[in-house]
Amino acid sequence: xxxxxxxxxxxxxxxxxxxxxxxxxxxxxxxxxxxxxxxxxxxxxxxxxxxxxxxxxxxxxxxxxxxxxxxxxxxxxxxxxxxxxxxxxxxxxxxxxxxxxxxxxxxxxxxxxxxxxxxxxxxxxxxxxxxxxxxxxxxxxxxxxxxxxxxxxxxxxxxxxxxxxxxxxxxxxxxxxxxxxxxxxxxxxxxxxxxxxxxxxxxxxxxxxxxxxxxxxxxxxxxxxxxxxxxxxxxxxxxxxxxxxxxxxxxxxxxxxxxxxxxxxxxxxxxxxxxxxxxxxxxxxxxxxxxxxxxxxxxxxxxxxxxxxxxxxxxxxxxxxxxxxxxxxxxxxxxxxxxxxxxxxxxx
Numbered sequence: 400x401x402x403x404x405x406x407x408x409x410x411x412x413x414x415x416x417x418x419x420x421x422x423x424x425x426x427x428x429x430x431x432x433x434x435x436x437x438x439x440x441x442x443x444x445x446x447x448x449x450x451x452x453x454x455x456x457x458x459x460x461x462x463x464x465x466x467x468x469x470x471x472x473x474x475x476x477x478x479x480x481x482x483x484x485x486x487x488x489x490x491x492x493x494x495x496x497x498x499x500x501x502x503x504x505x506x507x508x509x510x511x512x513x514x515x516x517x518x519x520x521x522x523x524x525x526x527x528x529x530x531x532x533x534x535x536x537x538x539x540x541x542x543x544x545x546x547x548x549x550x551x552x553x554x555x556x557x558x559x560x561x562x563x564x565x566x567x568x569x570x571x572x573x574x575x576x577x578x579x580x581x582x583x584x585x586x587x588x589x590x591x592x593x594x595x596x597x598x599x600x601x602x603x604x605x606x607x608x609x610x611x612x613x614x615x616x617x618x619x620x621x622x623x624x625x626x627x628x629x630x631x632x633x634x635x636x637x638x639x640x641x642x643x644x645x646x647x648x649x650x651x652x653x654x655x656x657x658x659x660x661x662x663x664x665x666x667x668x669x670x671x672x673x674x675x676x677x678x679x680x681x682x683x684x685x686x687x688x689x690x691x692x693x694x695x696x697x698x699x700x701x702x703x704x705x706x707x708x709x710x711x712x713x714x715x716x717x718x719x720x721x722x723x724x725x726x727x728x729x730x731x732x733x734x735x736x737x738x739x740x741x742x743x744x745x746x747x
Contacts, residue, residue: 429504439504440547446497447550453490454557460486461564468630487561494554501547507538580612580640582734585724586623587613588644588668594619596728599664602646605685609671610642612731639739641671642719643681644729645701647688655704661720663729668719669705670739673697675712677741690716714742 429436460482464471471478520528541548587596591609594616602608613619615637620627628636649665661667669690673680678694688702697710705716717739720732 424509427504427508436505439500440544443497443500443505443547444550446493446500447547447554450490450493450497450554451550451557453486453493454554454561457483457486457490457561458564461567490554490558490561494551494558497551497554501539501551505540505544505547577639577740578738580734580739581614581628581636582612582640582719582731584733585730587619587724587728587730588642588719588721589613589616589619591641597644598727599666599723599729602644602666604646604648604665606646607681607683608644609681610644610668611637612640615640639672641679642668643671643683643690644668645683645688645690647685647702651688651702653703658704658718658720661718661732663721663723666721666729667701668721668729668731669699669701670717670719670735672740673712674707674714674716674740674742675710712742 429439460479464477464479464482466477466479473481536542588610589596589612591611594611594613596613597608597610614623614625614627615633617627627633644666646664646666649662652662652665652667654661671679671681673692673694675692675695675697678692680690680692680697682691682693683689684691688700689708690699690701690705692698692710692712695711697712698708699705699712699716700708701716705718707713707715717735717737719735722730722732724730
């Protein structure tokens with residue numbers, strides 16, 4: 400260890416080559432001509448200003464062009480994707496070119512020699528590093544060039560909006576839609592695979608059936624006299640309205656106040672969407688009447704109003720009131736009386 404320290408000390412004392420082969424330094428036009436320097440500064444600031452403009456156009460494009468089933472187009476290309484990609488790319492490009500312009504024409508370009516040192520820096524080395532950092536800040540001219548500095552800060556600040564604005568797509572603009580589904584009085588609960596109607600006698604004790612509203616199937620929509628949702632709307636409504644039917648012994652059920660008539664002969668209907676982060680659930684324990692979420696192991700007691708008995712879910716599983724319609728099929732009494740899905744939808 401002593402020899403290594405001695406070697407490091409000797410290396411620090413060795414003088415560098417007087418001529419390591421670098422060409423003679425040539426002054427740039429901006430070093431000799433004040434007008435060229437100011438012109439380069441304006442060019443850099445202009446590029447940063449253009450970046451700000453393109454970012455504003457990015458935000459405008461986000462709201463201006465329609466997406467979905469009937470999107471806006473430019474030629475045969477989706478206008479939204481094209482405009483967002485071009486404006487965001489040009490905003491980044493202008494910042495990059497402006498930074499290169501600043502570095503090549505305005506920052507100091509003298510050669511710097513840095514001696515190698517052992518991994519453990521001494522106090523002198525630390526002080527020297529801080530001094531070099533201070534020198535670098537001074538040579539960059541950021542303190543005495545407010546035009547280019549402020550334009551760069553403005554461009555970078557507006558660029559951050561490009562990451563914030565798309566968060567708008569994480570949820571609907573009108574949060575009230577999260578509190579309602581397509582379920583309504585008289586809408587039948589049908590099997591999610593083929594849309595088959597279900598009568599109480601079709602279900603056995605301990606059985607679980609994955610279901611959906613009949614509106615999502617052509618025959619059901621025709622019976623209701625309503626338009627069947629399509630495309631994005633269909634997927635959105637399916638994500639909220641998916642349910643499960645379970646049947647247990649009526650004596651095992653302990654309904655809370657006001658829910659005594661929400662079941663039919665021990666058949667209960669609950670949302671299929673976990674109230675933790677929205678995972679679909681259907682892992683059913685017949686003996687315990689517990690429903691388990693496969694994502695984070697939240698467990699709900701369906702015999703006790705969907706109450707949480709284990710896991711991170713903070714709210715009971717929403718229950719859909721059931722009835723039997725005039726033709727003897729299971730149907731909803733109404734929509735859910737509480738929002739389905741993750742509990743943060745209830746905030747506010």
